[in-house]
Amino acid sequence: MITKFDSLFAGHVDMDDVGYAGTAVNDRSFSDEHLTTVFDKAEIIATTLDRLGYDTFWMAEHHFQPEGYECIPNLLMLQVHLAHLTKNIKLGCAFNIAPMWHPLRLAEDYATADILTGGRGIFGVGRGYHTREVETFGNPLLDQPANRELFEEQVDIIFKAFNERSFSHHGKYYNIPPHIPYRGYELSEITLVPRPRNLPVECWQPIQGGTQRALDFMAKHGIKGIIGGGVAEGGVMDATMEDYRAALVRAGRPDAQLGEDLSVGFHFFLSETVEKGIKDSAKFYEENVKMFGPLRLHRGLSEQQMLDIADPRRAPNAGLPTMDDAVNNGAVLCGPPDRIIEQLNAVAERYPGLDRVGVSHPVGTPQSVILEQLEWFAKDVMPAFEGKVEATVPAD
Helix, strand or coil: CCCEEEEEECCCCCCCCCCCCCCCHHHCCCCHHHHCHHHHHHHHHHHHHHHHCCCEEEECCCCCCCCCCCCCCCHHHHHHHHHCCCCCCEEEECCEEHHHCCHHHHHHHHHHHHHHCCCCEEEEEECCCCHHHHCCCCCCCCCHHHHHHHHHHHHHHHHHHHHCCCECEECCCCEECCCCEECCEECCCECCCCCCCCCCCCEEEECCCCCHHHHHHHHHHCCEEEECCCCCCCCCCHHHHHHHHHHHHHCCCCCCCCCCCEEEEEEEEECCCHHHHHHHHHHHHHHHHHHHHHHCCCCCCCHHHHHHCCCCCCHHHCCCCCHHHHHHCCCEEEECHHHHHHHHHHHHHHCCCCCEEEEECCCCCCHHHHHHHHHHHHHHCHHHCCCCCCCCCCCC
């Protein structure tokens, strides 16, 4: 039963000339002053979601993006700030990219944020997908097996630090602690200070490829999974739902239901009609594909299309994915509230363990549109779901 609605903000600034025929991604470059408007935007979205009764505000960690798409480099610092401006909304990390951190620094910073936010921060980890980010921080991404190996060792260390009063770890990448003399004794274990106030730590991870190795690793640590709705295509992936449940069963949870410990993310656009919604939002959808398609986060693009998408002259006629396609295949929710309620009820019926859905907007969507859409969704969609507290929307 769906009872929780979240929203994701990847951290884009407002921008003009969006869509396949608009400014090429690599040609965008904003001033420092405009790039920092992302923090004002995060504040207004957070306070709006809090007022409207959404459960969690997810944000993304990224670096080195003068193009303006993902401009929040430190989620935990921002979340501590937002916790002082809001009352109830949870603040989710989607995601802290472990290969860009030392695992103990990430564990310490999250634990500090957990204490300072009164437990409203939700932990999340990912492997990364921008070579410019991960490789610049000195760790592998082009070498995917090495990236996976490093990530798994880092997450093992983080959960040891969270869950054990004192611990040690001696692996391929990390020797914690080194065997050294310290104040009259031989150092053999360390303690994370502070440790999180709320244990066990709730942790989420994006599911992209969904290999058995990856899903079993998540199940081993009790990590929950987010499918679609951010940079990736939105909507339900049947095989992933089945495979994740199978991983939970292998981890000793034979009664796990389809959809349990998962969240499904959708981009959405409410409108009086489906046709009007597609027309009004098509360029936002295209900007999202234009940014993330060449990073291989949108299935089905050919090598030629990934070249064409970078050229505003060729892109509109390159057979690229369209908003019509996304609406027809269920990746994007579009149209009047009754239609979206019907679609979400169908998802809930098919996956009885699913209790959380994310609804958000593509990069390139202006702040004014995001706020208007979140208000409308809270007013006319959320109250239709049993167990969800009716949104507090001012009277017209």
